[in-house]
Amino acid sequence: MQITFEPVTFVNMAQYITIGIQSYREHYLHLWEKQDPYPFIQAHLTKDVVKNAIQDPRQLLFLIMRDKEPTGILNLTFDAKKGLFLSQNNLLLNKLYLLKKFSNLGIGGQTLKFVDAIAKKHAKDIVWLYTMQKGKPLEFYKKYGYRIIKEAQIKLPHALEREKAMWLMAREI
Numbered sequence: 001m002q003i004t005f006e007p008v009t010f011v012n013m014a015q016y017i018t019i020g021i022q023s024y025r026e027h028y029l030h031l032w033e034k035q036d037p038y039p040f041i042q043a044h045l046t047k048d049v050v051k052n053a054i055q056d057p058r059q060l061l062f063l064i065m066r067d068k069e070p071t072g073i074l075n076l077t078f079d080a081k082k083g084l085f086l087s088q089n090n091l092l093l094n095k096l097y098l099l100k101k102f103s104n105l106g107i108g109g110q111t112l113k114f115v116d117a118i119a120k121k122h123a124k125d126i127v128w129l130y131t132m133q134k135g136k137p138l139e140f141y142k143k144y145g146y147r148i149i150k151e152a153q154i155k156l157p158h159a160l161e162r163e164k165a166m167w168l169m170a171r172e173i
Contacts, residue, residue: 017045019072021045036158064111070099093128
């Protein structure tokens with residue numbers, strides 16, 4: 001099994017959006033009223049949003065590929081302003097979403113190693129992220145050395161109140 005990370009461009013942007021929406025729907029419908037993730041998709045996975053991210057030199061977007069088959073998406077932001085309290089040299093792991101059929105195959109761990117390599121290459125000393133307080137992602141990130149820094153919350157409309165609780169987690173590089 002070969003895992004590669006294909007940079008997102010205007011040519012493969014539609015595939016990134018499709019995989020992102022599908023993987024998000026497979027894992028996170030329970031967060032939303034009527035299981036409708038429209039607020040999240042509108043904020044993060046539309047053509048305009050992704051186009052702006054591609055053009056932003058502080059962001060890197062990737063299709064995660066397994067043997068040339070798209071399995072998920074990855075989105076990183078250099079020196080995110082919300083993370084400045086952690087470090088001036090931070091890397092935000094915005095999105096790491098895998099299609100359900102590719103979960104639990106080691107792809108997530110390989111992706112985190114790729115994220116660490118990018119952080120080191122760009123002299124970042126902290127990688128940080130938000131994750132839900134409930135569920136498997138929390139334990140996954142702990143396994144790879146991320147620690148809980150503080151509580152956070154989903155701020156988008158129509159998220160279920162009982163599901164809004166998140167953690168901000170970080171790992172020193």
